[in-house]
Amino acid sequence: MSDSRRSSGPLLSFTKMHGLGNDFMVVDAISQPFRLRPETIRTLADRHFGIGFDQLLVVEPPGLPDVDFRYRIFNADGSEVEQCGNGARCFARFVRDQRLTNRKVIRVQTAGGVLELKVGKDGWVTVNMGVPELNPAAIPFAADSRQLVYPLEMDGEIFTLSAVSMGNPHGVLVVDNVDAAPVETLGPKLERHPRFPARANIGFLQIIDAGHARLRVFERGSGETLACGSGACAAVVAGQIRGLLGKRVDVELRGGHLVIEWQGEGTAVMMEGPTAHVFEGQLRLPAETSPRRSRRGKDSRQNP
Known part of the structure; x- marks a missing residue:
């Protein structure tokens, strides 16, 4: 046996999925042992030398008595994060496609709280994203008191944004035109602004009317994605808190449309959107970062 074969571990089964172009590698860690180091996740996320994805989603057994699964999310840079709305929809479809559950309403435990996922027709999933957090300390965002908008200084300029947590921190700027917004240059700077101690997802929001908006999001740890559900x-x-949007909004992202409904403070945000299965495959990881033994018997080819 060659040195390369001696240093290789067993096969890991995975599924590639996307929600409006926000794409994921999804791994069942219930039916097979699983462990990945951040550097391995970064390699797999590479779109030239790996599988390519915005986030890695992991299905684990529940850690709470009233939930069906634990849902873990890793960004393309290997960091673990609290929330991913597009990923949650793909998660719901995945556990049903893999016959890990036959429930149409699924409760999952995340690092940002418990989500309720409802599977509908044609791959559409509705997610109860929970009650948004606007208290700066809980977002977290450095501010003495809660405000509708906050001024942030960056490179000698003042930018005004709203700060919201959907289980993960977000900064939202209102812009005249998302196509002309400086997402690639301003996004990474605001993501790491000192007033966001845990970093943040930065949204660039264009208001069309009270029921229609356009959005681009620079995601923490992944860069700009085609869609961001929590964003x-x-x-x-x-x-809505600034009086610019109504209670039910069609949000147009670069990858497609989401319907977001929020009845106001103290109520949960509901998100509805599609999912897509891309392919299934297996990969062989280095022994030091791979699971001990895979229980699945699928062949090693990727099937479209």
């Missing part, structure tokens, strides 16, 4: 929820909350 769409945060944007609607920010727009």
Whole structure:
């Protein structure tokens, strides 16, 4: 046996999915042992040398008595995060497609709280994203008191944004035109602004009318994605508290549309949108970062 084969571990089964172009590698860690180091996640996320994805989603057994699964999310840079709305929809479809559950309403435990996922027809999923947090200390965001908008200084300029947590921190700026917004340059700077001690997802929101908005999001740890579910929820909350948006909004992202509904403070944000299965496959990881033994018998080819 060659040195490369001696250093290789067993096969890991995975599924590639996306929600409006926000794409994921999804792993069942219930039916097979699973462990990945951050550097391995970064390699797998690479779109030239790996599988390519915005986030890695992991299905684990529940850690609470009243939930069905634990849902873990890792960004393309290997960091673990609290929330991913598009991922939650794909998670719901995945556990049903893999016959891990036959329930149409699924409760999952995340690092940001418990989510309720409802599976509908044609791959559409409705997610109860929970009650948004606007208290600065809980977002977290450095401010003495809660405000509708906050001024942030960056490179000698003042930018005004709203701060919202949907289980993960968001900053939302209102812009005249998302196509001309400086997402690639301003996004990473605001993501790491000192007033966001845990970093943040930065949304650039264009108001069309009270029921229609356009949005681009620079995601913490992943960069700009084609869609961000939690970002769409945060944007609607920010727009509504500023009197710019209504209670039900069609949010147009670069990858497609989400419907976001929020009845106001103290109520949960509901998100509805599609999911898509791309392919299934297996990969062989280095022994030091791979699971001990895979229980699945699928062949090693990727099937479209």
